[in-house]
Amino acid sequence: MSNTVSTAPKTEAAARTATAKGGQRDKALAWLTAPALFFFVAFAVVPLAGVLILSFASWDGIGAIGSAGLGNWFSVLADPGLYNALGLTFLIMIASWLVQTPISLLLGVFTAGSQRYRAALAVLYFLPLLLSSAAVAIAFKALLDPNFGLATGLGLPFLAQDWLGVPHLAVGLVIFVIAWQFVPFHTLIYQGGVRQIPKSLYEAAEIDGAGTIKQFFHITLPQLKYTIITSSTLMVVGSLTYFDLIFVLTGGGPGNSTRILALDMYLRGFRANLMGPASVIAVILVLIGLALALFLQRLGGKDKQGSQLEGM
Amino acid sequence: MKQPQTSRRSFLALAALAPFAAAVTSACGTSGPGASSGGGASMWYLSGEPNQTTMQKAVDAFSSANPDNKIAATYFQNDAYKTKIKTAIGAGQAPTIIYGWGGGTLKTYAEANQVEDLTSWFGENPDLKNKFFPAAFGAATVNGKIYAVPNQYVAPIVLFYNKELFEKAGAQPPKTWDDVMSLVKTFNDMGVAPFSLGGQSRWTSMMWLEYLLDRIGGAEVFTAIFEGKPNAWMDPAVIETGTKIQELVSADGFIKGFSSIAADSNADQALLFTGKAAMMLHGSWTYGAMKKGGQNFVQDGKLGFIPFPTISGGKGDPKNAVGNPAAYMSISSKATDKEKETAKKFLKDGILTDTVIDTYINSGSVPIVNGIEDKLDTSPDKDFLNFVYDLAKNAPNFQQSWDQALSPTAAEALLNNIDQLFLKSITPQQFAENMNATLGK
Numbered sequence: 001m002s003n004t005v006s007t008a009p010k011t012e013a014a015a016r017t018a019t020a021k022g023g024q025r026d027k028a029l030a031w032l033t034a035p036a037l038f039f040f041v042a043f044a045v046v047p048l049a050g051v052l053i054l055s056f057a058s059w060d061g062i063g064a065i066g067s068a069g070l071g072n073w074f075s076v077l078a079d080p081g082l083y084n085a086l087g088l089t090f091l092i093m094i095a096s097w098l099v100q101t102p103i104s105l106l107l108g109v110f111t112a113g114s115q116r117y118r119a120a121l122a123v124l125y126f127l128p129l130l131l132s133s134a135a136v137a138i139a140f141k142a143l144l145d146p147n148f149g150l151a152t153g154l155g156l157p158f159l160a161q162d163w164l165g166v167p168h169l170a171v172g173l174v175i176f177v178i179a180w181q182f183v184p185f186h187t188l189i190y191q192g193g194v195r196q197i198p199k200s201l202y203e204a205a206e207i208d209g210a211g212t213i214k215q216f217f218h219i220t221l222p223q224l225k226y227t228i229i230t231s232s233t234l235m236v237v238g239s240l241t242y243f244d245l246i247f248v249l250t251g252g253g254p255g256n257s258t259r260i261l262a263l264d265m266y267l268r269g270f271r272a273n274l275m276g277p278a279s280v281i282a283v284i285l286v287l288i289g290l291a292l293a294l295f296l297q298r299l300g301g302k303d304k305q306g307s308q309l310e311g312m
Numbered sequence: 313m314k315q316p317q318t319s320r321r322s323f324l325a326l327a328a329l330a331p332f333a334a335a336v337t338s339a340c341g342t343s344g345p346g347a348s349s350g351g352g353a354s355m356w357y358l359s360g361e362p363n364q365t366t367m368q369k370a371v372d373a374f375s376s377a378n379p380d381n382k383i384a385a386t387y388f389q390n391d392a393y394k395t396k397i398k399t400a401i402g403a404g405q406a407p408t409i410i411y412g413w414g415g416g417t418l419k420t421y422a423e424a425n426q427v428e429d430l431t432s433w434f435g436e437n438p439d440l441k442n443k444f445f446p447a448a449f450g451a452a453t454v455n456g457k458i459y460a461v462p463n464q465y466v467a468p469i470v471l472f473y474n475k476e477l478f479e480k481a482g483a484q485p486p487k488t489w490d491d492v493m494s495l496v497k498t499f500n501d502m503g504v505a506p507f508s509l510g511g512q513s514r515w516t517s518m519m520w521l522e523y524l525l526d527r528i529g530g531a532e533v534f535t536a537i538f539e540g541k542p543n544a545w546m547d548p549a550v551i552e553t554g555t556k557i558q559e560l561v562s563a564d565g566f567i568k569g570f571s572s573i574a575a576d577s578n579a580d581q582a583l584l585f586t587g588k589a590a591m592m593l594h595g596s597w598t599y600g601a602m603k604k605g606g607q608n609f610v611q612d613g614k615l616g617f618i619p620f621p622t623i624s625g626g627k628g629d630p631k632n633a634v635g636n637p638a639a640y641m642s643i644s645s646k647a648t649d650k651e652k653e654t655a656k657k658f659l660k661d662g663i664l665t666d667t668v669i670d671t672y673i674n675s676g677s678v679p680i681v682n683g684i685e686d687k688l689d690t691s692p693d694k695d696f697l698n699f700v701y702d703l704a705k706n707a708p709n710f711q712q713s714w715d716q717a718l719s720p721t722a723a724e725a726l727l728n729n730i731d732q733l734f735l736k737s738i739t740p741q742q743f744a745e746n747m748n749a750t751l752g753k
Contacts, residue, residue: 060721061402063424146569147588148579164512164572167735253512254571255732270395272724273420 048286054279061275072276082281084256085264088171089288092260093239095175096182100235101228104183108190109220122191129184136181137248144173164250167257174246174258181245182238186231193227194220233296240289261285352382353408353647353654356397359387362600363464366671367663374662381654383409383662391576398720401426406644408651409658414451414460414640415716416723422454427642431457433656440660447704448638448680451712460640461659465597465677466704468635469519469713472598473591473616474584477504481590485616489527489556489623496565499590505567507560508589510575514727515715517734519593520560522634522714523620524553530627531709537751538717545748549627554733554740556623561734571735578605585609593620595635596700599693600676617699633707636716638680673697678704722750 058068076082111122128136143150144163151159163173201219210218243262246252252259252267259267261281269278357367364387375382386407388396393411400406401421410427412418421427434441440461441449448462473485481502486492499506510516525533529549536544560566567589573579581598583589585606592598599617603610622630641663643655664681672679676693678700688697704710715723729746732738738746 060420060424061398062420062426141574142577144572145579146572147567147583162569162572165569166571167737170572250572251512253514253731255735255737256728267724270398271720273398273720 051279051282051286054275055283057276057279059275060273061269062273068276072280076277076280081256081259081264082284085259085261085281088257088259089240089261091171092175092178092242093236096178096239097232097235099175099179100183100186101232103179104186104231105190105224105228107183107187109194109216111187112191112194125187126184128181129188131181133181133244134248136177137245140173140177141249165254167254170250170254170258174249177245177249178239178242182235186235189231189234190224190227193224197223229296229299233293236292236296237289240285240292261288352384353651353658355383355385355409355411355641355655355658356393356407357385357387357411358393359389362671362675366668369671370663370665370668373665373667374658378654378657381657383654383658401644404646406646408644408647408655410642410644412460412640412642413636413713413716414638415712416719417716418452418459418640418642419454420719421642422457422459426645427459428645428652429457430459430461430643434458437660443664443681444638445680445682445704447707447710450710451637451717452640460642461663462638462680463641463659463663464639465672465679466635466637466700467596467677468633468700468703468707468710469523469593469595469620470617470700470703471591471593471620472584473618474587474589475614475616477502477587477590478616485618486591486621488621492565492621493560493563495590496560496563500564504587505583505589506564506591507566508580508583508592509566509570510573510580511566511570511731511734512572513575514731515713516575516580516594517730518714518727519595519634520557521553521730522711523593524556524623525549526632526634526709526711527620527623527626527628527630528552528556530629531632531711534711534714534717537747540752542751543748544751545744547744550744550747551740554743557733558736558740561736566734571731581605585615596696597677599696603676603693617696619703629708631707632709632711633703634711635713637704637710637712719753721753722747725750725753 054065055072056068056070057065058071059065107125111118111125131139141164142148146152146160146162146165149160151157151161161169164170197220201223202215205215205219241262242260243266246258246260246263247266250258252263262285265278265281265285268274268281355371358364368385371383371385397406397410397412398417401410401424406426410421412421418427422429444462445466448466449458452458452460452462471485477499478485481498481504483495483498484491486495496506522534529547529552533544533547533549536547567573567583573583578598578601580592580594581602582605584592585602599610599615602615606615609615619630619633641659643652643659647655664679669679669681669684669687673684673687673691673693676696678684678688678697685701688694688701691697711717714726718726726747729738729743733740733743
């Protein structure tokens, strides 16, 4: 990668020490990566190659595998369903980021404080993190049932909407439930990030007369830059793989209104027996994921490459 | 921090070795769930009561009578099973006995030579063949050959209604489509939903289309679709069916929020027996569930049942039925000869024994065996059982549910388009065109 050139001066010293001690240690350390590399190749590279091959094949998942040439690619790229799924995936991704980042950032800063009641509150906030997506989806589905749900139980008619049956409500609800489930996780990341910030910075700011809000914008937020990037990367790349929650909650419906890319892939492959087109979508998903991850890495700037990717 | 640099050569050496290692590990998994030791056979079946207990008892009885040829049964949830069995068969890891619904999926298996051709075996065992309703064999037959043994019970789709609500409204159950539309108004004025529907499950909405198309265009229209005849979906009857559905949706025929109700949780049945909805088009299998879950709704005689209404000017025979003619069991062609022998013995002697037949009848179902009229008559549910029995027996055409009759590819497209038709996000014309594009797939 092009960045290796710019990081060269920083690692030069490290490299010099290493050569001084001889190449022996390098080799030994390289072999230490063998188990990780083995699993990576066996469970990521090999299946990926398989999916790539399948995207050019016609296969119903049961019979013989035949060649389809570029047929799958042409048919999927010409299918309006793909663009619906792509649009929804990006919509849910962006909306999730916009909803989750401010909430988890503020909650993270808040719970990083030391008062005892905060510890108790933090435990409450983290509860959704302990539940599996399927359980969350089933619970919300039961609570939101228009006839037997929470709204009728409590006599709150304004809540008795057909939440999962009207396309735009269903999309909004999916974004809400995803946020409910994942905000605790990102709060945890931000809490850790805030606790890493040296106390002396705040002490100095206080002497200079900066208030809490100024401290937040001038110390906390800049110091959390890499935490924000890490959390955003997880959020954005993770949103590509939201599957279980939406699968149980709406099954992609009503109509195609919550049929995101990962779900579209599953339904094509395992429901409709179209492994070829499903593999095309899998390849598209991988490409989008890689592009997004690289983009977010770049956002961190060269600084980040130097400090966090050292040793790669 | 000091970070030693890895040499490119050692990295490449590792990368080159890894696929080799991967090949070694993947070769380990040759003995799948399908392989069983000795003369036993494996079987996958659906979990859930009362069928699971009934099957386990049959398996236990067979295994203790044949200690050398035991059956090992594993149970899965319905939707999970459908995916798992497909994947297992594709990977060559199928159980000896493959449970299924016949039709399009069985055709996929048969054409990939994954299931045994049982035609000659049925020829050698005429008693077995004569034991079942003749209609049960339709969905077990692919290109003139029988690939599955029918089992369980016949389950046509019927129109259930809440007698109490009809009395309150002073109304009669619908005989024609015009009755249906006027009842929609009657019940909406009363503040009761006319029809319950678990629309999120999509196959529930499909049942409406099956009956409407049959009544409007006759059995021939779907037969042409099933055979993949050109433009079969463009039949005017299909478009009229779609139009009628959208009229019913526009008239608030279905309960508010129907597209977010799933049938898995039986919420649609609950709407009927709690009096929130007056009618429900559903499989006869829901009778047993309502009897069990609906307090005393069924026991107190509040549940009514009638055949699907007629449509004026329609070509179809009003006696035609749709639904599930039976469930099916096939034998994996990848099993050993010994396993196949055990499986055949079990399918012949072990399932649908007298005990199993009685259990089905007690749970409100009609087993697919001939000569059970006397048993049905002595049951406390004899009204319903005889209704189902006569409906299935007298139907000039018993159409298997479309999602099972069609290939999995066409079935998934169908369910997706039906969902959109009910949401009115596509027109009946678009529905027909979208489905027409799936012919032959």
